[in-house]
Ligand SMILES: NC(=O)C1=CN([C@@H]2O[C@H](COP(=O)(O)OP(=O)(O)OC[C@H]3O[C@@H](n4cnc5c(N)ncnc54)[C@H](O)[C@@H]3O)[C@@H](O)[C@H]2O)C=CC1
């Protein structure tokens with residue numbers, strides 16, 4: 016077994032299913048009861064209903080089993096990543112660690128590559144990100160993603176590509192992870208616009224100004240413009256701001272329409288909006304949309320006040 020996926024959420028499970036087209040894959044979940052269910056049913060009905068686990072996919076609750084794998088994909092939610100890496104550094108250091116999570120760690124303001132490098136200095140850190148819903152990947156629908164690694168990694172690109180999962184590679188880890196993190200914040204904002212019945216024109220304006228914000232922070236932190244224009248930035252922004260499959264977008268709709276939202280659903284953009292406002296402050300940048308989303312998620316402002324505040328900002332050049 017050479018590839019392990021740690022975290023049997025929707026995305027980890029979908030990637031494991033896709034990678035199993037090429038050979039044996041190990042999928043680890045921390046919850047023994049969930050593992051027993053998945054082994055019995057050959058499904059992951061808790062997180063990815065409907066998808067069938069191929070026979071070459073082994074499900075385990077023994078994280079030590081990943082020790083025999085040289086490539087390890089990390090599919091735990093971003094706000095759990097730092098703790099997860101420190102707890103398991105002894106096992107993970109020295110491996111190729113590919114983060115599949117999108118977000119900025121609230122505790123440190125870091126992305127997943129920096130978290131990996133801090134906890135596992137002997138590992139090779141990479142990021143897999145881009146426009147892709149877990150359900151689409153699991154169904155074998157065509158999907159294209161960005162694989163970012165500071166060291167050019169054509170071998171890793173080849174190992175993680177499947178007939179339906181097409182990977183493009185880059186060495187710009189900062190741009191790739193910021194694109195994936197920030198688009199979730201803008202997707203919540205797009206959902207608010209739709210939920211509050213402000214219209215498709217307003218959503219297009221919001222996405223465009225949101226993309227300007229994404230670029231502003233990413234360039235300040237050393238990203239390359241072409242990365243933000245690619246799959247991990249523009250591509251994922253478009254997908255997430257326009258599809259009801261997106262949890263961030265649906266959460267925004269609930270905020271905008273004043274409806275309830277299941278707190279058990281993973282919505283990475285909420286914590287990332289808070290982390291982004293901290294980074295923007297530290298770097299002297301204006302990120303008004305991210306600031307409004309952080310305030311809305313924290314129930315510090317009403318939707319009506321957020322809209323008024325954004326529309327009454329000083330007129331300026333595009
Ligand atoms: N679902 C999707 O379509 C996509 C998700 N992603 C990203 O993948 C990451 C994971 O998201 P999903 O798989 O969708 O989430 P999910 O909500 O389906 O599952 C999260 C999983 O993480 C596990 N988990 C939570 N804390 C943990 C910990 N401390 N240690 C070990 N496992 C832990 C949970 O038990 C659960 O199985 C997120 O950063 C998300 O942005 C990226 C692209 C697509």
Ligand SMILES: O=C(CO)COP(=O)(O)O
Nearest residue numbers: 145146147148261262263
């Ligand atoms: O990142 C995703 C699609 O590329 C998944 O988006 P959500 O987390 O909003 O569902």
